Amino acid sequence: MVTLLSLVFFMQTLVRKIGNSTGMIIPVNILKKYSLHIGDQLDIQDDNGRMVIVPTQKKTKYTLTQLLEKCDESVPMPQELIDWDNTPDVGNEKW
Numbered sequence: 364m365v366t367l368l369s370l371v372f373f374m375q376t377l378v379r380k381i382g383n384s385t386g387m388i389i390p391v392n393i394l395k396k397y398s399l400h401i402g403d404q405l406d407i408q409d410d411n412g413r414m415v416i417v418p419t420q421k422k423t424k425y426t427l428t429q430l431l432e433k434c435d436e437s438v439p440m441p442q443e444l445i446d447w448d449n450t451p452d453v454g455n456e457k458w
Contacts, residue, residue: 376387389399397418399405404419 374390374393376389378385378387393399399418406417406419408415408417
């Protein structure tokens with residue numbers, strides 16, 4: 364039987380005045396562990412009376428070329444899109 368222990372890191376920091384703002388200092392070992400850098404965005408969540416701070420998930424930005432490379436042209440078009448493509452023009456939609 365193998366027992367895995369999960370070590371929970373606990374630290375304290377102070378909420379302090381920083382210039383005209385309020386903030387807290389994050390120790391360098393936490394910055395390194397979570398690959399945080401000055402200017403990175405954090406999400407603060409309320410979790411049943413606990414404040415949880417997590418790095419904001421960065422959305423990957425794709426170029427049009429990268430998106431088109433992911434398209435599989437061998438997949439048949441869904442019937443709903445075929446029907447939509449064949450819908451008669453109405454009003455000023457005619458070209």
